[in-house]
Amino acid sequence: MKKIALIFPLLAITLLVTFCEKNKDPLSGGEIDYSNITDIKYSEHVQALFNKECTGCHNAQQASAGLRLDAWNYVALGSETAGGVIPFDSQNSRLMRMLTELRVNGQLKPHPADQGRAALDTSKTNFLARWIDGGAKNDAGEVPFEHSHEHLYVCNQNAASISIIDPHAFVVIRNIDLQELGYPANAQPHLVTLSPDGEFWYVSLIGANKVLKFDAHDNELLSEASTPVPALLAHHPTEHVLYISRFMDPANPQTSIYAVDSETMQPATGTNNGNISLPNSDVYHGLVMDANYVYTASLAGGNIIVINHATKEFLTALPLGANRQPLHLALSPDSQTLYVSCIGTDEIAVVDVSDPANPAAVNFIPVGLDPWHLHTSHDGDHIYVGNNRSNDFCVIDAQTLTVQFFGAGDGSDGLSIPHGVVAVDHNLYFTGQNNTGDYVPKYDFGNNRFAGTVVMVHPSTYAIQKVLEVGDFATGIAIHHGHP
Ligand code: HEC
Numbered sequence: 001m002k003k004i005a006l007i008f009p010l011l012a013i014t015l016l017v018t019f020c021e022k023n024k025d026p027l028s029g030g031e032i033d034y035s036n037i038t039d040i041k042y043s044e045h046v047q048a049l050f051n052k053e054c055t056g057c058h059n060a061q062q063a064s065a066g067l068r069l070d071a072w073n074y075v076a077l078g079s080e081t082a083g084g085v086i087p088f089d090s091q092n093s094r095l096m097r098m099l100t101e102l103r104v105n106g107q108l109k110p111h112p113a114d115q116g117r118a119a120l121d122t123s124k125t126n127f128l129a130r131w132i133d134g135g136a137k138n139d140a141g142e143v144p145f146e147h148s149h150e151h152l153y154v155c156n157q158n159a160a161s162i163s164i165i166d167p168h169a170f171v172v173i174r175n176i177d178l179q180e181l182g183y184p185a186n187a188q189p190h191l192v193t194l195s196p197d198g199e200f201w202y203v204s205l206i207g208a209n210k211v212l213k214f215d216a217h218d219n220e221l222l223s224e225a226s227t228p229v230p231a232l233l234a235h236h237p238t239e240h241v242l243y244i245s246r247f248m249d250p251a252n253p254q255t256s257i258y259a260v261d262s263e264t265m266q267p268a269t270g271t272n273n274g275n276i277s278l279p280n281s282d283v284y285h286g287l288v289m290d291a292n293y294v295y296t297a298s299l300a301g302g303n304i305i306v307i308n309h310a311t312k313e314f315l316t317a318l319p320l321g322a323n324r325q326p327l328h329l330a331l332s333p334d335s336q337t338l339y340v341s342c343i344g345t346d347e348i349a350v351v352d353v354s355d356p357a358n359p360a361a362v363n364f365i366p367v368g369l370d371p372w373h374l375h376t377s378h379d380g381d382h383i384y385v386g387n388n389r390s391n392d393f394c395v396i397d398a399q400t401l402t403v404q405f406f407g408a409g410d411g412s413d414g415l416s417i418p419h420g421v422v423a424v425d426h427n428l429y430f431t432g433q434n435n436t437g438d439y440v441p442k443y444d445f446g447n448n449r450f451a452g453t454v455v456m457v458h459p460s461t462y463a464i465q466k467v468l469e470v471g472d473f474a475t476g477i478a479i480h481h482g483h484p
Contacts, residue, residue, distance in 0.1 A: 034127035042072055042138045046131050049124060050075070057115065076136070076144035081442055082171045082468045085136045087143045089175040090129035092471075094443070099125050103444040145173040150424065151480040153192035153201060154431055156452055156471025160187045162203060163454075163470040164219070167424045167479070170456055170466050174219060181221050183208050190247070191420075191476030193233040195240075195262060198480055202262070204230040206247045213265055216480065225265040227258040227274060232287040232328075232476075234294065236309065241268050243294050245287040248327065250300055253281045257296055259312060270312040278305060278314055286329040286340065293356045295338055297326035304329075304340065304349075306356050318359040320349055330374035330383065332398070339383050339396075341371035348374070348385060348394075350401055363401050367394045373476070375421045386418025386430050391438070393418055393430060395462060405462050411438030414455045414467030420477035426459035431474035441469055 037045055050058075050069040058069040066080025075095075078084025083094030090096045098111035099120055110119040120128075135143040145166045151173075152165040160183060164174040178187045188207035194200065194216065201214050211230050213222045229247035236242075242262040246254045256275035259268035267274030278284060278298075284305065286297035293315070294307040302322040306315040320326055325344030331337070331353075338359070340349040348371060350363040368387025375384045376398070383396040393415070395405040409415050417433035432439060432453035441451040452474030456466045 033123070035123040037127060040127075040131050040134060040137075042131075046128070047072070049128070053112070053117075053120060053124070057112070072138040072144075076171075077169055078171045081466065083442070084171065085132050085144065086172050086175050087136045087145075088133060089177070090132040092172075092175050093132050094469075096125070096129055096132060097445045098443065099128065101445040103446045106444070108446065145169065145171070148173065149481075152422065152424070152429060152454070153194075153203075153476075153478045153480065154420070154452075154454055154470055154474050155189040155191060155203065155476045156473060157188050157190060157206075157433075157475045158435075158473035159452075159471030160185050160189065161471045162189055162192060163474075165454065165468065167427065167429065170468060172468065172470065175471075176214075176219060178205070178208075183210070189475075190231050191233055192478040193235050193242070194478065194480050195235055196237055200262070201478075201480065202233055202235070202242060204233055204244065206231055211242070211244055211260070211265070213262070223265045225258075225260045225274070228252075228254060230258065231285055234287045234289040235262060236289065237291050241309070243287060243289060245296055246284050248283055248285040248299055250283055253283055253300065255281050257284050257287070257294075257307075268312065276307060276312050276314070279317065286327055288329040288331045288338070290331060290335040293353070295329050295331070295353070297329060297340060299325055299327060302326060302344070304338065304351060304359060306353075306359060316357055316359070318351065318361065320361060324349065327371075328373050330376050332376055333378065333380040337398075339374050339376065341367075341374055341385055343370045343372075343388075346371060346387075348383065348396065365396060365401055365403065367396075367403060368392050368406070372418060373420045375423055377423050377426070382423075384421050384423060384428055386415070386421050388417055388419065388433075391415060391417065393421070393428075393457075393462075407457070407462050407464075409464075411436065412440065413464055414439050414453045415464060416453065419475045422477050422479045424479050428457035428459065428462070429477060430455050430457065431470075431477045433473050433475065435473050439467070 054069045057064045068074035085093045102111050113119040148166045154163045160178040162176040163172045186207040187205040190204045192203045211225045230244045231247040232245040234243045240262045244258040258274050282298035282301045284296045296305045302320045302324045304318040308315045323344045324342040326340045327343045328341045330339045336354045338351040338353045347364040352360045369389035371385045372388040386393045391411040393407045394403045397404045416439040418430045420431040437450045451469040454468040
């Protein structure tokens with residue numbers, strides 16, 4: 001009797017001590033109260049929470065969904081489908097959405113409750129959100145990928161945001177929310193381009209009639225220019241001049257394209273208050289330039305338009321035929337050949353511009369349905385184009401002018417309504433608008449918003465390697481090669 005009376009309290013104390021050991025704050029010796037932490041230390045607070053709640057399934061031996069949470073650099077890398085944290089943006093970080101918004105069969109079941117474990121209480125989820133919104137920093141105060149050199153910029157046209165991506169790790173490292181900067185939900189960012197020195201980036205907002213200028217180091221908004229329905233952008237290779245074309249809306253034709261001084265964002269000298277007048281009222285969308293000439297395309301009239309950069313004046317027009325509907329342009333690295341996607345006839349027109357005053361169409365290459373943006377490889381050997389209406393893409397051999405590869409798909413593989421394309425170190429990246437929803441997002445977070453995508457395509461097999469979910473209706477994509 002006496003013995004039992006003694007053993008019981010001893011057992012109770014032992015259990016209590018063991019429980020406290022497991023939950024204690026390494027400094028204070030008590031359990032961490034996550035609602036009260038003001039000075040967040042990664043190892044002490046965040047890693048401690050991951051160790052307690054997550055690393056049982058997200059470690060080196062068992063990295064569920066390819067995600068390790070046992071050290072900060074793995075947390076930063078995210079999962080095999082890039083689901084992790086977006087510094088400063090808890091709302092769009094998959095890690096947070098898993099813990100607070102996950103649905104299973106339509107029912108709210110926050111992770112890891114979907115895996116038969118207890119979901120985290122709000123003091124913990126709010127704490128993790130505060131850590132991410134503070135930059136998801138490590139003990140040294142570093143933000144994930146703050147030292148990465150190359151960046152991809154993807155416009156999420158229906159989400160009023162721009163995703164900045166590390167092309168090598170292939171994760172979203174920053175999300176620029178235009179509504180937080182005072183622009184409307186229908187601002188419709190369409191394309192980013194960079195200054196040649198890599199110091200600044202510019203984005204066109206079709207719906208807000210603005211082109212914005214950002215500092216490429218800290219992504220601070222610096223200034224803006226106003227012009228109707230700006231769409232594609234082309235920066236002069238050495239001078240401070242940025243050309244701006246128009247949105248492809250046949251109901252809203254214009255009689256000019258626009259040019260600004262990219263330092264001041266004021267109308268460029270030599271223009272009529274920024275406007276460069278063109279012969280007809282038309283939809284001037286496609287845009288590309290070299291040091292001396294600017295090329296645009298009239299979508300309705302079917303002309304390739306040549307503008308003299310020095311005088312800012314119309315030089316000549318090459319009629320391709322109104323049925324062809326030339327949409328987008330790419331220039332070979334030697335500036336001798338212009339490639340034009342023609343959505344009316346599903347071809348790439350090859351135009352000899354070795355004498356820009358006398359351009360000549362030399363070939364029409366049949367591709368998929370509605371060829372959209374084009375990109376030439378660094379060496380000029382290949383032309384890449386995504387076909388907007390057939391959910392596939394073509395690789396064209398620039399020597400033989402034939403389609404070398406046709407990447408077919410039904411959209412469910414991630415490349416749903418391809419729009420933009422760039423090549424980086426021979427890796428290819430396409431954006432997918434996915435406005436049909438053919439690509440189903442990996443997780444159900446309880447709304448029907450379609451995720452736009454960026455897909456990474458293998459440089460020689462051309463197989464889709466990774467799909468990154470970004471914002472609704474991903475359009476233009478640009479590459480920043482880093483600061484010299
Ligand atoms: C019992 C095991 C288990 C625990 C505990 C667990 N996870 Fe997971 N986690 C998984 C599995 C399995 C998946 C893949 C789920 C799927 O594919 O539907 C997953 C997926 C995820 C994903 C999505 C990755 C992606 O991009 O597909 C995130 C983010 C995540 N977990 C974070 C956490 C965090 C944070 C914790 C701790 C709070 C945690 N997990 C705890 C097993 C677990």
